[in-house]
Amino acid sequence: MRAATGEPRPVRAALILGALAWLALVILLPLGAVFVEALRGGWAAYRAAVFEPDALSAIKLTLLVAAIAVPFNTVFGVAAAWTIAKHDFRGKDFLVSLIDLPFSISPVVSGLIYILVFGMQGWFGPWLREHDIEIIFAVPGIVLATVFVTFPFVARELIPLMTAQGRDEEEAALTLGAGGWQTFSRVTLPNIRWGLLYGVLLTNARAMGEFGAVSVVSGHIRGETNTMPLHVEVLYNEYNFVAAFAVASLLAGLALVTLAIKSFLEWRHRDALAAAGH
Amino acid sequence: MPGFGLTMGMTLLWLGIIVLIPLSALFIRSVGLGPGHFVEVAFSRRAMNAYRLSFGAAMAAAAINAVFGLLIAWVLVRYDFVGKRLMSAVVDLPFALPTAVAGIALTAIYADTGWVGGPLAQFGIKVAYTPLGVVLALVFIGLPFVVRTVEPVLADLGKGIEEAAATLGAGRLRIFLSVILPEIAPALLTGFALAFARGVGEYGSVIFIAGNVPFVSEISPLLIITQLEQYDYAGATAIATVMLLASFLILLVINLIQGRERRRLGGI
Numbered sequence: 001m002r003a004a005t006g007e008p009r010p011v012r013a014a015l016i017l018g019a020l021a022w023l024a025l026v027i028l029l030p031l032g033a034v035f036v037e038a039l040r041g042g043w044a045a046y047r048a049a050v051f052e053p054d055a056l057s058a059i060k061l062t063l064l065v066a067a068i069a070v071p072f073n074t075v076f077g078v079a080a081a082w083t084i085a086k087h088d089f090r091g092k093d094f095l096v097s098l099i100d101l102p103f104s105i106s107p108v109v110s111g112l113i114y115i116l117v118f119g120m121q122g123w124f125g126p127w128l129r130e131h132d133i134e135i136i137f138a139v140p141g142i143v144l145a146t147v148f149v150t151f152p153f154v155a156r157e158l159i160p161l162m163t164a165q166g167r168d169e170e171e172a173a174l175t176l177g178a179g180g181w182q183t184f185s186r187v188t189l190p191n192i193r194w195g196l197l198y199g200v201l202l203t204n205a206r207a208m209g210e211f212g213a214v215s216v217v218s219g220h221i222r223g224e225t226n227t228m229p230l231h232v233e234v235l236y237n238e239y240n241f242v243a244a245f246a247v248a249s250l251l252a253g254l255a256l257v258t259l260a261i262k263s264f265l266e267w268r269h270r271d272a273l274a275a276a277g278h
Numbered sequence: 279m280p281g282f283g284l285t286m287g288m289t290l291l292w293l294g295i296i297v298l299i300p301l302s303a304l305f306i307r308s309v310g311l312g313p314g315h316f317v318e319v320a321f322s323r324r325a326m327n328a329y330r331l332s333f334g335a336a337m338a339a340a341a342i343n344a345v346f347g348l349l350i351a352w353v354l355v356r357y358d359f360v361g362k363r364l365m366s367a368v369v370d371l372p373f374a375l376p377t378a379v380a381g382i383a384l385t386a387i388y389a390d391t392g393w394v395g396g397p398l399a400q401f402g403i404k405v406a407y408t409p410l411g412v413v414l415a416l417v418f419i420g421l422p423f424v425v426r427t428v429e430p431v432l433a434d435l436g437k438g439i440e441e442a443a444a445t446l447g448a449g450r451l452r453i454f455l456s457v458i459l460p461e462i463a464p465a466l467l468t469g470f471a472l473a474f475a476r477g478v479g480e481y482g483s484v485i486f487i488a489g490n491v492p493f494v495s496e497i498s499p500l501l502i503i504t505q506l507e508q509y510d511y512a513g514a515t516a517i518a519t520v521m522l523l524a525s526f527l528i529l530l531v532i533n534l535i536q537g538r539e540r541r542r543l544g545g546i
Contacts, residue, residue, distance in 0.1 A: 007450055012357055019353040020365065022346045026418055027371050029393065030383035037386055076292045079285040086279045087286075095289070097533075101297055104525045106479025107377075108499035109518045112506065113300035116307055121511050123303060148296055167279060180280030202373075209376025211482035216503060229378040229482070236382050236486065245386075248379040255374035262374075263367045 034252045037245035049235075049243035050250065057223045058231035058247070061139070065214075065227060066207040069146040073203050077154025078196070082184070084155075085162035086170065096159065102151045110148050111216025114141055137219030142227065145213040150203045157199030158192055165191055194269040198262065205258040209251055301522075308519040311512055320516035328498040329520070331409055335497075336477030339416030340424075344470045347424025348462075354425070355432045369425050372418055377482025384415055385487045407489030412497060415483040420473030427469035431462050464539045468532055475528040479521060 007015070039046055049055060080099060084092060102110065116122050118135040128135060135141045169191070173183040189196075211229040218225045226234060228251055235244035308316060319325070354366055372380065388395040388405040395406055405411050435458065443453045481499040489495040496504075498521055505513040 011450075015349065016353050016357055016359055019346075019350045023350065023365060023368055025394075026346075026421060027368055029387055030380060030418065031371060031375070033383045033386050033393070034379060037383075076288065079288040082281060083285040083289050087282050089286075095293075097529075098293055098297065099289075101301075104475055104479075104529050106481065106499050106518075106521055106525070108481050108502050109304070109479065109522055112502060112514060112518050113304050115506065116303040116511075116515065117300050121509075144296070148300070151296055170279060174280070184281070205374050209374075209379070211376060211378040212480075212499065215481075216506065229376050232378050232382065241386075244382060248376075248382060251376045251379050255371065255376070255379075258374045259367050259370055262370070263363065267363070 031252060034245055034249050037241060038249040040245075041242040045242050046246045046249075049246035052243070054223045054226070055231060055243075055247055058226045058228045059250070061142070061226065062208050062228040064139070065143050065146050066204055068143050069150055069207045070200060070204050072147055073150050074154050074196070074200055076151070077156075077158055077199060077203075080155040081158035081162050081192075082188075084159050085165075086167055099155050100152050102148050103156075107149060107210065107212025108216055110213040111145050114144050114148070114217055118144075136217055137221070138225060141217035142214050142225065145217045146207050146210055149210050149213050150206045153203040153206065154196065154199035157195050157202070161192055161195040162188070194265055198265055201258055201261060205255060208254060304515060304519055304522065307511075307515045311516060315512065316516050316519075319513045320520050322513075324492055324496075325498070325501060325513075325517055325520075327493045328496050328501045328517075331412060331495065332478050332498040332521075333524075335409060335412040335416055336420075336474050336480075338413050339420055339477050340470045340474040342413075342417050343420045343424045343473045344466055347421055347469060347473075348428055348466060350421075351425045351428040351432055355429060369422050371422075372420075373422050377419070377480070378486075380418055381415060381483040381486035384411075384418060384483065388414060388487065406487050407495065409488075409495055411487035411489065412484050412495065415487050416473075416477035416480060419480055419483050420477050423472040423476060424466070424469035427472060428462055428465045431465035435461055464535050468535050471528055471532045471535070475525055475532075478524060478528075 006012070084096060115136055117124060118128060118141065119125050120129070120136070122136075125136075135144070169187050170183050173187045174180075178186065208227075209229055210227075211233070214227055215230060215233070218227070218230055220226060220230060220234065222234065228247055232244050232248045232251070235241075235247065311319070350365075350369060354362065354369075385392075385406055387393050388398075388411060390396065390399045390404070390406070392406070395404075398405060403410075405414055439457050440453055443457050448456075479499060481497070481503075484497055485500055488497060488500070490500055498517055502514045502517050502521075505511075505517070
């Protein structure tokens with residue numbers, strides 16, 4: 001006899017199969033296609049596409065941009081979470097909404113706003129030109145746009161976690177004579193490390209994969225201002241599909257590694273992450 | 279607690295430099311256009327067609343995702359089966375996969391020569407390079423929003439009322455429709471709104487599969503880029519402002535739903 005609140009076996013099987021079929025069609029098929037298309041020309045063509053100079057410079061630029069944007073947003077996220085979770089002040093909800101803002105803005109608009117500030121027609125355009133400083137259509141613009149789109153990830157991961165953990169442990173440490181920095185590094189940091197790692201991981205994945213915002217500010221200069229996703233677009237538009245999918249497969253690999261670590265963290269440190277709602 | 283001044287200062291400084299000042303540039307530019315010129319470029323016939331496609335396709339995709347997202351969340355929460363953890367990880371792939379990669383992969387599959395596009399073409403159904411392709415890309419992008427919003431609410435739902443309803447003789451379908459669905463409706467609506475918001479502004483996964491024909495398969499973000507490339511800053515700014523205001527509106531709706539839900543549950 002089945003429980004009163006369960007479905008009959010055939011219904012249950014049909015629902016599970018339906019869910020699996022949909023995921024296979026919508027998500028797994030495209031993922032598989034990336035690797036199949038990348039290897040369509042064989043290993044030699046794959047290697048040639050990945051080790052070609054423009055591809056290598058795109059990989060280098062992507063790593064460089066992530067190496068700046070991720071630490072920047074990590075420090076910001078921790079500072080913002082400390083302010084919001086460990087203190088009381090008016091307008092807290094509003095501040096959280098402002099931090100979340102970049103999530104709800106179209107990537108193209110995110111790029112455009114930097115053009116309006118730093119571009120030739122922008123606020124600081126003429127001044128920057130006089131002083132020979134390049135931001136738009138150069139690496140600094142790409143970094144800025146990337147920082148913008150990944151701005152909320154770490155903060156959003158840490159705020160609920162640190163709020164749920166409360167302030168008791170920190171207050172105890174302070175009472176015992178620990179300084180502020182000592183309290184943070186010895187008490188708070190160990191408590192939030194898995195949530196922090198999780199946030200950094202998401203920031204990194206998005207930073208390396210961002211397309212729309214970076215596309216607006218990059219100028220698409222081959223070998224100079226093309227990140228990996230932009231390089232994929234250039235190759236694809238030149239009908240060089242094998243090379244496009246080869247570079248794309250590296251990004252897909254990054255996504256898979258990110259998901260694997262994320263799943264591992266959720267499984268191994270479920271309790272430490274639970275407060276963040278995962 | 280120490281460090282308030284320092285961390286608050288850092289938060290406000292970076293928020294100002296990275297987010298608020300650049301965003302204000304957009305609004306100030308828009309105001310500078312003057313109301314007449316703004317309306318003219320923001321609501322030109324080409325722009326209106328682009329909005330219709332962006333908002334319409336995002337709406338359709340969010341609706342499809344609400345149905346299948348609920349199905350997947352239900353299966354993940356209620357049933358045990360082999361490969362469940364893997365299935366849960368797969369749901370997050372659209373969050374982690376760069377949009378351009380998703381875009382070219384979907385195009386390869388749904389083009390006339392692709393794995394799925396080929397058979398569909400035999401029946402006269404074209405997906406790639408049509409508005410249908412836009413919907414497909416947005417279905418891919420939006421799915422995790424619905425699953426991840428509905429899942430925790432469904433998991434927290436006590437079985438008490440369901441058992442009571444069953445005792446009173448209600449069938450399974452009736453219980454789902456009149457007991458479970460009302461309980462998870464706010465979460466489902468929030469997931470729908472999040473997927474919709476993401477879809478409206480999405481660019482990377484869409485442009486490869488959309489065909490990008492002005493008036494037909496051109497999304498608003500692409501129109502902004504096209505106008506920038508033609509140095510039409512007024513047009514780009516005006517359309518971007520309309521889209522930004524639309525996303526603020528959606529955000530407001532989401533906050534209202536969640537605020538109401540918190541009050542209903544007695545405030546946490």
